[in-house]
Structure formats: structure tokens, C-alpha cells
Amino acid sequence: MAVLGRIGARAAWLAASLLVASLLIFAATNALPGDIAQILLGTNAAPGEAAALREQLGLNRPFLERYLEWVGGALRFDFGTSFLGSRAAVAPLVAARLEVTVSLVVLGMLFAVLFALPVGAYAAVRRRHLDGAVASALSQVGLAIPAFWAGIWLVIVFAIRMRWLPAGGYVSFWDSPGEWAQHLVLPVASLALVQASVISRYVRSAVIDVTHEDYFRTARAVGWSRSGALWRHGLRNVGISLLTVIGLQLATLLVGAIIIEQVFALNGLGSTLLQAVAKRDLNVVQAIVLLLVWSVLLINFLVDVAYQLVDPRVRRRAEAA
Amino acid sequence: MRTARRWVGLLLTLALALTVAACTRPMDPEVGDARVLNIGDTLEPEGLDMITVSGAGTAYVLLYNVYETLLKLDSEGETKPLLAQGWTRSDDLLTYTFTLDPKAKFASGAPVSADAVVASFERARSEKATNQIRSAWAPVDTITATDAKTVVVTLSRPSHQWLYELTGPAGIITDPAYTGDFSKESAGSGPYQFSSWDQGNLVQLKANGAYWGTPARFDEVNFRYYADANAMNAALLSGQLDLITNLTLPQTITQFADTSRFSVHEGVTNGEVVLGFNHENEALSKLEVRQAINHAIDRKALVKATWAGKGELIGSMVPPTDPWFEDLSNTYPFDQAKAKQLLKDAGYEDGLTLRLRVPALAYGPSIGRFLVAQLAEVGITLELDTLQFADWLDFVYTKRDYDMTIVAHVEPRDLRAFALDDYYWNYHNAEFQRLMAEGDVGTDEEQIAKLKQAARLLADDAAADWLFLLPNITVASAKISGVQNNRVSLAFDLTTLASRD
Numbered sequence: 001m002a003v004l005g006r007i008g009a010r011a012a013w014l015a016a017s018l019l020v021a022s023l024l025i026f027a028a029t030n031a032l033p034g035d036i037a038q039i040l041l042g043t044n045a046a047p048g049e050a051a052a053l054r055e056q057l058g059l060n061r062p063f064l065e066r067y068l069e070w071v072g073g074a075l076r077f078d079f080g081t082s083f084l085g086s087r088a089a090v091a092p093l094v095a096a097r098l099e100v101t102v103s104l105v106v107l108g109m110l111f112a113v114l115f116a117l118p119v120g121a122y123a124a125v126r127r128r129h130l131d132g133a134v135a136s137a138l139s140q141v142g143l144a145i146p147a148f149w150a151g152i153w154l155v156i157v158f159a160i161r162m163r164w165l166p167a168g169g170y171v172s173f174w175d176s177p178g179e180w181a182q183h184l185v186l187p188v189a190s191l192a193l194v195q196a197s198v199i200s201r202y203v204r205s206a207v208i209d210v211t212h213e214d215y216f217r218t219a220r221a222v223g224w225s226r227s228g229a230l231w232r233h234g235l236r237n238v239g240i241s242l243l244t245v246i247g248l249q250l251a252t253l254l255v256g257a258i259i260i261e262q263v264f265a266l267n268g269l270g271s272t273l274l275q276a277v278a279k280r281d282l283n284v285v286q287a288i289v290l291l292l293v294w295s296v297l298l299i300n301f302l303v304d305v306a307y308q309l310v311d312p313r314v315r316r317r318a319e320a321a
Numbered sequence: 322m323r324t325a326r327r328w329v330g331l332l333l334t335l336a337l338a339l340t341v342a343a344c345t346r347p348m349d350p351e352v353g354d355a356r357v358l359n360i361g362d363t364l365e366p367e368g369l370d371m372i373t374v375s376g377a378g379t380a381y382v383l384l385y386n387v388y389e390t391l392l393k394l395d396s397e398g399e400t401k402p403l404l405a406q407g408w409t410r411s412d413d414l415l416t417y418t419f420t421l422d423p424k425a426k427f428a429s430g431a432p433v434s435a436d437a438v439v440a441s442f443e444r445a446r447s448e449k450a451t452n453q454i455r456s457a458w459a460p461v462d463t464i465t466a467t468d469a470k471t472v473v474v475t476l477s478r479p480s481h482q483w484l485y486e487l488t489g490p491a492g493i494i495t496d497p498a499y500t501g502d503f504s505k506e507s508a509g510s511g512p513y514q515f516s517s518w519d520q521g522n523l524v525q526l527k528a529n530g531a532y533w534g535t536p537a538r539f540d541e542v543n544f545r546y547y548a549d550a551n552a553m554n555a556a557l558l559s560g561q562l563d564l565i566t567n568l569t570l571p572q573t574i575t576q577f578a579d580t581s582r583f584s585v586h587e588g589v590t591n592g593e594v595v596l597g598f599n600h601e602n603e604a605l606s607k608l609e610v611r612q613a614i615n616h617a618i619d620r621k622a623l624v625k626a627t628w629a630g631k632g633e634l635i636g637s638m639v640p641p642t643d644p645w646f647e648d649l650s651n652t653y654p655f656d657q658a659k660a661k662q663l664l665k666d667a668g669y670e671d672g673l674t675l676r677l678r679v680p681a682l683a684y685g686p687s688i689g690r691f692l693v694a695q696l697a698e699v700g701i702t703l704e705l706d707t708l709q710f711a712d713w714l715d716f717v718y719t720k721r722d723y724d725m726t727i728v729a730h731v732e733p734r735d736l737r738a739f740a741l742d743d744y745y746w747n748y749h750n751a752e753f754q755r756l757m758a759e760g761d762v763g764t765d766e767e768q769i770a771k772l773k774q775a776a777r778l779l780a781d782d783a784a785a786d787w788l789f790l791l792p793n794i795t796v797a798s799a800k801i802s803g804v805q806n807n808r809v810s811l812a813f814d815l816t817t818l819a820s821r822d
Binding site for chain 2: 032033034035038039040041042043044045046047049050082084085086087088093152155156159160163166167168169262263264265267271272274275278279280
């Protein structure tokens with residue numbers, strides 16, 4: 001019962017955070033100078049014309065009225081329509097952009113880890129040999145390369161010179177999985193290359209730490225080969241610290257994805273958000289920011305709940321308090 | 322060790338899958354026999370209805386391609402018949418009679434009748450239209466259909482400008498039978514129809530199979546929008562695009578030097594890059610100061626440094642394709658000594674500080690930095706401030722909180738912007754306004770003479786510094802023919818383009 005009560009309290013806290021976040025987002029985007037009416041009319045607007053258009057678009061209504069309407073819609077996943085272009089509904093637009101960014105970030109991280117694990121472990125095990133040092137040095141170089149720069153070079157070599165792969169654009173997985181993969185090879189590679197360098201540094205030092213542990217020495221003493229002991233006992237322990245790093249790096253990867261989306265003309269969340277901010281297309285801006293903030297809050301809440309349910313130490317500590 | 326083998330196996334499979342995916346890419350973007358034209362551009366339309374939405378992006382895609390006008394502009398700026406076979410003007414310049422082409426019909430199959438023209442024109446001068454469109458129609462008194470193919474328009478005062486506006490968004494003819502939403506679908510008489518819009522990415526046109534004139538040469542035309550000009554160039558270099566309508570990074574022109582693969586077309590636009598003065602600023606209200614700034618800027622060096630040497634010097638608000646163009650670029654030759662003397666005469670021998678607030682567009686920041694360095698040499702300190710375009714519209718355009726700014730004015734025949742009573746330059750010149758008004762109501766010869774005089778007056782008054790005229794640099798794949806050099810109307814006219822394969 002006590003657990004349920006605490007989860008209830010957490011849920012109430014979550015609801016309050018979600019509400020405050022939505023209010024802050026709405027207030028901040030509305031405080032931006034410049035507005036959609038001026039953008040739509042451009043440098044041909046007559047004095048007063050923008051005010052009339054603002055009235056027509058319903059932007060002159062009281063703040064609270066507009067906020068309540070917006071937040072009410074958001075609860076039903078209705079974020080209104082864009083003020084620009086095709087006046088597309090915001091929810092499906094954001095969903096389509098989300099697919100691009102999620103494909104990019106998830107694949108980027110996946111390939112980064114797949115590459116970083118063997119390279120990092122190799123660099124650790126062979127750290128006193130030339131090849132291990134070279135692997136380590138290469139990852140150091142990779143760290144210094146910005147992802148967008150790698151992207152530009154990949155385009156020049158593989159899209160423009162060799163013409164093996166498209167230089168940019170995106171095709172939905174559901175339309176054509178083959179085209180989807182081709183369009184993602186270069187952007188994922190440019191994200192993964194740099195991420196792999198970062199992660200392989202962590203893997204290397206984690207593996208080195210493991211080889212200094214007592215249990216590793218014991219395993220060696222009972223006759224395991226070094227690589228055998230590493231596979232059997234080492235990797236699991238490396239995995240724990242690796243997961244923490246991956247969690248932290250995911251945020252970096254999201255930021256990197258915004259720039260990569262520009263380089264490869266991918267219409268993901270990042271480039272859509274940038275363009276919407278530049279044009280003051282507030283319904284789109286608010287929907288994307290709200291989506292990001294609410295996901296973070298929701299994930300934190302779920303992790304909290306999971307701790308309450310799973311970890312007896314957290315439970316006992318809470319009961320004692 | 323079994324785990325190890327599984328890992329290696331997984332890695333190899335993934336690598337193989339990627340390689341196979343990479344190598345099976347069809348190099349030709351065209352599917353089957355469909356003739357597809359892929360165009361790269363940076364300015365996405367603001368909407369689909371040119372009457373209710375301002376902004377150059379919309380007309381660029383739709384004008385002449387989807388919506389037709391009675392008269393159109395060709396690439397030299399000449400007025401040519403389109404939906405009208407011909408027109409006559411009464412001797413008092415007040416009555417225009419248009420005879421419609423009997424073949425003309427809308428995509429729906431309905432004929433382009435005199436009634437359709439009247440309905441379209443009435444919509445353009447109604448409350449629904451933007452201020453800009455309505456003001457184009459201000460001189461018009463009555464619009465009547467005298468028979469099925471004849472439209473008579475009477476004016477309350479003569480106006481050359483009105484006839485010219487008929488070639489643009491203010492003169493588009495829409496299908497009166499269409500009752501839907503013009504911002505979602507198209508209902509025109511052009512060789513193409515609007516097909517779909519993936520916002521932020523792509524506007525798609527499809528051929529109008531029932532077109533009344535020369536049939537469309539492409540089944541599908543994709544206008545693809547790029548936030549990053551380098552990404553757009555890469556798409557053309559790799560074969561994803563057939564054509565880039567306007568190179569916004571002229572420095573990259575050398576990438577397309579291979580004439581077996583690309584053709585590069587250079588021409589003029591209507592885009593005057595204006596260093597605008599806020600005439601309410603105390604220093605800038607003095608003629609000597611404005612002239613000093615004009616003398617202090619080496620415009621030739623500026624174009625070389627910031628726009629790869631492309632772009633004509635004009636010296637006033639008139640592009641070379643307008644009939645009243647005169648080369649006024651030598652009104653204020655580069656002369657720093659003279660600039661310093663003029664500043665001294667105006668009482669600023671100890672220096673002058675001005676705020677230069679530029680929009681963060683392709684030309685703004687780079688020209689801004691050039692000017693900071695160059696004006697410092699004559700004792701003018703510029704505080705450079707780069708604003709997002711939305712902020713620029715708010716602070717500079719609407720609130721007029723600036724001393725100098727830089728904007729490319731791309732509208733055709735925008736000399737008259739300096740005659741507006743309440744525009745962001747705060748420029749008021751009764752003599753100039755009189756010349757513009759007299760030019761509009763006069764005979765054809767009078768119009769040219771008065772507007773020449775007006776343009777000269779602006780230059781003599783140093784009402785602004787016309788830095789240069791934006792060039793039109795189109796790059797196309799070598800298989801595309803019929804690319805027009807100049808960009809004198811608001812349209813990107815697809816009707817001249819064809820593919821050689």
C-alpha cells in the first residue's frame with residue numbers, strides 16, 4: 001500500500017510538472033519578438049495590416065484563453081495546424097519528422113556501440129603494443145572531428161565522386177525499406193563515426209579497469225585466457241558503465257542530429273524546429289518542444305516507479321524515512 | 322567463445338546488408354517512363370493562394386505554371402498575350418478591352434470565359450485580398466463582360482502600373498466553378514496542377530493533361546526545398562536534382578564547371594540590394610552624410626568580396642530590364658577624401674556612430690562586415706547587429722528601430738516603394754512622389770521620361786545606397802534545355818524547359 005501511495009504522489013508530481021512545463025513553453029514562445037503575421041506579409045505589408053491578420057488568425061485573443069485551448073488540444077494530441085505553407089496539421093507533421101530523427105539517432109548509436117566495443121576492447125588489451133596504441137590514437141583523432149565535417153566529406157566522396165549513395169533526403173521505411181537504408185547510410189555513418197570514437201575511449205578505460213580487478217586476476221589464475229576471461233567476466237561489468245555513458249551520449253547525439261539533418265537535407269525534428277522558430281510558426285515550435293520536454297519528464301517518472309517496484313534498497317530506505 | 326562468434330557473425334551480416342543496400346541504388350531518379358523534373362530551391366511558398374498570401378515563394382511556383390494571367394512577361398520583360406489574344410486601350414487611356422483566347426480552358430475542362438475573368442478580378446480587389454493586391458487594383462472602376470470572350474475594364478485614372486500588375490499575382494484567373502479552399506488545391510488553367518505538399522521539403526506539380534496550349538513537357542515537377550545551400554549543391558552534383566533555380570552561394574559556382582554535365586546561366590533579377598537609411602536619424606537626414614556614405618563604399622570591391630563578383634552595379638532602384646533604366650552607378654564614385662570632406666561639412670569631422678541592423682539572410686552578415694571595415698576608414702563607426710528575419714521584420718521593418726539596414730528588394734518595379742508615405746525608410750520626397758504619379762497616368766513616352774527623372778532624383782538625393790543588383794544564377798544538368806537567363810517576373814516559368822532524354 002505504501003508503495004502505491006508513493007507512486008500516486010509521484011504521479012501527482014508528474015502531472016504538476018507537465019502542466020508547469022506546458023505553461024512555460026507557451027509563455028516563452030509567445031514572448032518571442034516578431035510574429036507569424038509579419039512573416040506572412042513580408043516587406044510588402046502596409047502599416048496595420050499585420051495587426052489585422054493577427055486578429056484574423058486569432059492571435060489577439062487573451063493569453064489565458066489561447067493557452068487553455070492549446071493545452072486542451074495537446075491532451076488530445078491535437079496541436080492545431082501550421083500557419084505556413086500547406087497549413088498542415090501539426091500532429092502528423094511532427095510524427096513524420098520524429099521517424100526521421102529516431103531512425104538517425106537509434107541507428108547512429110547502435111552502429112557506434114557495435115564499432116566501439118571491439119575497437120575499445122582491442123585497444124585496452126593490446127595497449128602495450130603498437131597496434132593497440134594506433135587504435136587508441138585513431139579514436140582520439142575521431143573525437144576531434146565534428147560530425148558535420150565528416151558528413152560533408154562522406155557526401156563528397158560517396159555521393160558526388162563515386163555516386164554510390166544519395167547526397168541527402170529521406171524516404172520513409174514504410175514506403176521503401178531499401179531506399180530508407182540507402183538514404184541513411186551516410187548520415188548514420190557520420191554520426192556513428194564520431195560517437196564510436198567517444199564510446200571506444202570509455203570502453204578502453206573500462207576494460208583496463210576490469211583487468212585490474214581481483215575477480216579478473218582470479219579468473220586468470222584458475223586458467224582462463226585473457227580474452228576468455230574478458231568475454232566471460234569482463235564485458236558484463238564493462239556493460240554497466242557503458243550503459244550510463246550511452247544514456248548521457250544520447251543527448252549529445254540528438255544535438256548532433258540537428259546539424260546532420262541540415263547537412264543531409266533530412267527533414268527531422270531538429271531542422272523542422274529550427275525552421276519553425278525562424279518563421280515563428282508557433283504551433284509547430286510548441287508541439288516539438290512539448291514533445292521533447294514531456295518525454296523526458298515521463299521517462300524520469302517511469303524510471304522512478306521502476307526503482308520503487310524493483311529495487312528493495314530504495315523501498316526499504318523510503319520505509320525507514 | 323560461442324558468444325564471440327555470434328558477435329562477429331552479427332557484425333558481418335550488418336555490414337553485408339548495408340553494402341548490398343548501397344550498391345542496388347537505382348542511379349536514375351526517374352521511375353518508368355514518367356518525365357520528372359527535380360528543382361532545388363531555398364524559398365518555400367507561404368501558401369497556395371496568391372490573392373490572400375504575400376511572399377515571393379508562392380508566385381515562383383504557381384504563376385504561369387498553374388495559374389495563368391491575361392498577359393505575361395517574357396524573359397526580357399516584354400508583355401506578351403497569354404489568356405488574352407489581344408487588348409486595346411482607348412485614347413484617353415481609361416478603357417481597356419481584352420479579347421480572350423477561344424481555346425483557353427481550365428484544368429476542369431470549363432472554358433476561360435469573360436465571366437470567369439470578371440469573377441477573378443473582383444476577388445482580387447475584394448477585402449479578402451492582401452493590401453498589396455488590392456492597391457494594384459485601386460485605379461480600376463468597373464469590370465464587365467460584354468460577351469462570352471470580351472472583358473472591358475474602365476479606370477478612374479490612367480495607370481501603366483495596373484496593366485503591368487495584370488502579369489503578376491494580382492491578375493491570375495481562377496476557375497469560378499471551384500468552390501473549395503484555394504489554400505489546399507489549385508483551380509487554374511496552366512499546363513500544371515498542384516499535386517501535393519510535404520511541408521518543409523517538397524511541393525509537387527503534375528501535368529494538366531487537358532492543357533489548352535503546348536502540352537507540359539514533364540509529367541511531374543518537384544520543387545525541393547533546402548535549408549542549407551551546400552546540401553542543395555550536393556544534390557545537383559550527385560544527380561538527385563536537375564536544376565537549381567538560384568545559387569545563393571555564388572562562390573560555389575566553380576563546382577559546376579564541368580560543361581559535359583552542367584550548364585550555368587547568368588542573368589539579371591529585379592533584386593536591388595539596398596543599403597537603406599532611416600531618414601528619421603538625425604545624421605542620415607542630412608544629404609551630405611548620405612552622399613558621404615555613397616562615396617565611401619567601393620561597390621565593385623564589395624561585390625567581388627561578398628558575391629563572387631557577380632551582380633551589376635545600378636546606382637538607383639531600377640533594374641536594367643525596365644524601360645526607364647539608366648546606368649547611374651557612377652553618381653558617387655569611390656572617393657574617401659570626398660567622403661571625409663562631406664562628413665566634415667555636415668559637422669561630423671570627429672566621427673559618427675550608426676547602428677547597422679541586417680537580417681541573417683545569405684547576403685546580410687557578409688556585406689555588413691564589409692561595410693563595417695570600409696566605413697571605418699572615413700570615420701564612421703558601424704555597430705553591426707545580425708537579426709533573424711522574423712526579428713528584423715519586427716524591429717527594423719515595423720518598429721523602425723535602426724539607422725541603416727541591408728535588404729534585397731526583389732519585387733518587380735519597386736522604384737515606387739520610395740514614394741510610399743509610410744515605409745520603413747521613413748523617406749518623404751514630394752517631388753519624387755509627383756514624378757511617379759505623373760509617370761503612371763501619362764502616355765507611354767511620358768512614363769519612361771518621368772520615371773527616368775525619378776530614378777535620377779533618388780540617386781542625386783542619395784535616398785539609399787544601391788549596392789548591387791542580385792544576379793540570377795541558374796545551374797542545370799546538361800540534359801535540360803530552355804533555361805531562361807533573367808528573372809524579371811515573379812514566376813519560375815516552366816513552359817520553356819525541356820529534357821533531352
